[in-house]
Amino acid sequence: MPGSKVVGVVASSAGGVEELRTGLVEPLLEAGHRVAVTLTPTAARWLDHLGETTKLAEVTGLPVRSEARLLGSSRPHPQVDVYAVAPATANLVAKLALGIADNQALTVLCEGVAGTPMVVFPRVNAAHARHPAWASHLATLRSVGVELVYGEDVWPLSEPRSSGPSRPLPWTEIQRRVEHLLG
Numbered sequence: 627m628p629g630s631k632v633v634g635v636v637a638s639s640a641g642g643v644e645e646l647r648t649g650l651v652e653p654l655l656e657a658g659h660r661v662a663v664t665l666t667p668t669a670a671r672w673l674d675h676l677g678e679t680t681k682l683a684e685v686t687g688l689p690v691r692s693e694a695r696l697l698g699s700s701r702p703h704p705q706v707d708v709y710a711v712a713p714a715t716a717n718l719v720a721k722l723a724l725g726i727a728d729n730q731a732l733t734v735l736c737e738g739v740a741g742t743p744m745v746v747f748p749r750v751n752a753a754h755a756r757h758p759a760w761a762s763h764l765a766t767l768r769s770v771g772v773e774l775v776y777g778e779d780v781w782p783l784s785e786p787r788s789s790g791p792s793r794p795l796p797w798t799e800i801q802r803r804v805e806h807l808l809g
């Protein structure tokens with residue numbers, strides 16, 4: 627669609643990633659945006675197994691990326707206007723804050739973090755948040771303007787393996803923040 631904005635959706639291997647298409651990608655497309663999806667290697671394995679990577683490529687009209695392109699080949703995704711990183715594992719948040727670009731998802735995010743608007747939803751539990759480096763990772767990301775969908779109001783932290791009904795991810799709030807950054 628000419629003139630439409632490009633949302634780079636990046637997802638990692640956290641619970642709820644199986645809802646990525648219906649929860650975030652299709653609503654963004656319905657709002658008139660182009661969507662380019664990149665997955666961490668484990669998220670790609672999970673979504674491949676569910677047949678979701680094929681569906682994501684079909685609905686977006688772009689390849690779903692999880693590997694580096696070959697030397698000399700052209701970039702398969704257009705230039706991104708805003709990134710929506712959801713769900714973000716504790717692992718992805720930590721590596722992004724430290725600048726570790728050891729897969730395609732982190733490569734684009736580490737390049738974009740201080741220059742392209744970014745919304746990140748850390749899909750973490752109370753144990754992840756007790757890690758001694760966690761607060762500094764969040765502070766690092768906030769210091770360059772990353773919008774964190776984080777806190778008691780959007781994602782109260784539960785203890786790992788605590789029983790209880792599974793909660794939907796805050797897809798509507800993530801999209802609202804993306805729209806806000808797009809202006």
Ligand SMILES: Cc1cc2nc3c(=O)[nH]c(=O)nc-3n(C[C@H](O)[C@H](O)[C@H](O)COP(=O)(O)O)c2cc1C
Nearest residue numbers: 638639640641666667668669715716717718749750
């Ligand atoms: C079924 C399952 C669910 C998981 N859910 C989460 C989660 O919600 N949040 C999280 O931070 N890690 C979660 N993990 C752990 C991550 O998948 C693991 O740390 C992985 O190495 C992260 O890799 P990635 O960040 O490259 O996707 C889960 C693992 C499994 C097997």
